[in-house]
Amino acid sequence: MMADMRTEIICPGIDEYMAPFHRFFHRSEGRALAENYVCGLLMDGERKSVEPMSERLNASERSMQRLLSHVKWDEQGVLSAYQERMLAATADPMGLLLIGDTGFSKKGRESVCVARQYCGAAGKTDNCQIGVGMSYIGQGVAWPFAMKLFVPESWDGDDAECLRRRAKTKMPDSVRHRPKWRVALELLDEAVSRGVPHWAVVADGWYGNVPEFRQKLVRRGECYILGVYANTQVFLEAEVIEASPAPINVSTIGASIADDAWERLTMRRDSRDEPLVVEAVSLRVYPAHGWGEGVVREQVWLLIERRHLSKGEVELRYFFSNMPQTMPALDLARLKPEQSWIEHGYQQLKEELGLDHHEGRSWRGWHRHVLLTFLAYGYLIRLKQKNSGI
Numbered sequence: 001m002m003a004d005m006r007t008e009i010i011c012p013g014i015d016e017y018m019a020p021f022h023r024f025f026h027r028s029e030g031r032a033l034a035e036n037y038v039c040g041l042l043m044d045g046e047r048k049s050v051e052p053m054s055e056r057l058n059a060s061e062r063s064m065q066r067l068l069s070h071v072k073w074d075e076q077g078v079l080s081a082y083q084e085r086m087l088a089a090t091a092d093p094m095g096l097l098l099i100g101d102t103g104f105s106k107k108g109r110e111s112v113c114v115a116r117q118y119c120g121a122a123g124k125t126d127n128c129q130i131g132v133g134m135s136y137i138g139q140g141v142a143w144p145f146a147m148k149l150f151v152p153e154s155w156d157g158d159d160a161e162c163l164r165r166r167a168k169t170k171m172p173d174s175v176r177h178r179p180k181w182r183v184a185l186e187l188l189d190e191a192v193s194r195g196v197p198h199w200a201v202v203a204d205g206w207y208g209n210v211p212e213f214r215q216k217l218v219r220r221g222e223c224y225i226l227g228v229y230a231n232t233q234v235f236l237e238a239e240v241i242e243a244s245p246a247p248i249n250v251s252t253i254g255a256s257i258a259d260d261a262w263e264r265l266t267m268r269r270d271s272r273d274e275p276l277v278v279e280a281v282s283l284r285v286y287p288a289h290g291w292g293e294g295v296v297r298e299q300v301w302l303l304i305e306r307r308h309l310s311k312g313e314v315e316l317r318y319f320f321s322n323m324p325q326t327m328p329a330l331d332l333a334r335l336k337p338e339q340s341w342i343e344h345g346y347q348q349l350k351e352e353l354g355l356d357h358h359e360g361r362s363w364r365g366w367h368r369h370v371l372l373t374f375l376a377y378g379y380l381i382r383l384k385q386k387n388s389g390i
Helices: 015-023 030-040 050-055 063-069 075-090 160-168 180-193 211-219 250-256 330-334 338-352 361-386
Strands: 096-105 115-119 123-138 140-147 200-203 224-228 233-235 263-269 275-287 302-308 313-323
Touching: 015 050, 015 123, 015 361, 030 050, 030 063, 075 115, 075 123, 075 140, 075 160, 075 361, 096 115, 096 180, 096 233, 096 338, 115 160, 123 180, 140 180, 140 338, 180 211, 211 330, 233 250, 250 275, 250 302, 250 313, 338 361
Parallel strands: 096 200, 200 224
Antiparallel strands: 096 123, 115 123, 123 140, 224 313, 233 275, 263 275, 275 302, 302 313
16 A cells, blocks of 8 residues: 655655654754654655755755764664654464565766666666665555665675775674675564564566575575566476476467366456456466476465456466465466555655665665655654544
C-alpha cells in the first residue's frame, strides 16, 4: 500500500514524528537539520537534492550538506528506531520480506561504488550505483526496511586508482565486494535477529536464478517465492540418467499449458478500481543448475503467472517456490501482487521522495540520504494511518 504522495505536503505533526529519533543525534543542530531534511523530501519539487531543498526550506545548503557528511549522529540507532516504530503498526505473522535491488543512474566515475552495471531503472547496462534493499509487508502496508549499497568488484581492488576512489569517498576498509544475494542474506539475517514476523521471503528474477541463494534460504528455514528468467532450465523428473531428456526452458513449459488448465482468481481492485485478475498454474520441477556436474536435485514449485496485455498480447512470468506440496497455484499467486513493491515501490520512492536525487559522493552521505528518505516515507504511512483512525 503506497501512501498518496501527490498531494501538497505541509508536514503536520512532524515534530512529534521526529521526536523519538532525537536521542541518536549528539547535538540539537543535528536534530533540527534532520527534521528540515525530511520536510524537504516531503515538499513538492522536481529535485530533492540538497541545493533545491535548502532553497525551498530557506535553510543553509552548507548545513544540510554537513548533516550527510560531518554531523555526528547514530545512523544504525535511527534505522532501528524507525523499524521498531513501523513494525509496531504493521507486524504480521503472515508478513512478507521482499528483496530487490534498484539502480541509481550517475554521471562520471567519482560517486561511491558507481560502475557500468545493469540498472533496472534504466532497463540496460548503465553507469550507476545499485542499492540492495529489503521491504516489509504486513497488515496491508508495505514499507522499506533497509538498504545497503552494493560494492562492485571494480571498487574492491588494490590498484592505486581504486584505493584513491575509496579514500576520496570515505569507504570503510571493512566494506568489500560481495554478490548481491549475499548482501540480501545479511539484510534477512538482520531482520530475523530482530524477530521480524514473516511467513515468506519474496524476491525478483535475479535472485531466484542463484541456486546458492535458494539453498541458503532453505537452510535458514525460510519459505520463499522467487522470480526466475524465462530461459531458466528445469527437469520434469528427479532421476537424471544418460537416456533422460535434456532440461527444458520454463518458457517451453509455459507455452505448452492448455488454455483450460489455468486457474483464475479475481482479487482486490487495482488503483484504477478495476478487478485484479490472476491466472496461474503450478507444477513440481527440478532446477537444472549444475546438472552436468552431479549437483543434488532440488524439487520446487514452478509457478507460472499469465497476464493479458493490451492488443490481445499475453505475458508469462515464472517463479520458483519451496512452499508445501499441498499449496495450490492460486495460493502461491496471491503473493505475487505484493511483489509489485519490488517493481514499483522504489520507483515511487524516487519520484515522490527523491530516493535517487542525492548528488553527494561519499559512502556515509549515500546511506544517510537513503535513511532519511525512509523516515519521510514512514511519516506518510503514519499520517495516513492516523487520518484513517488506525
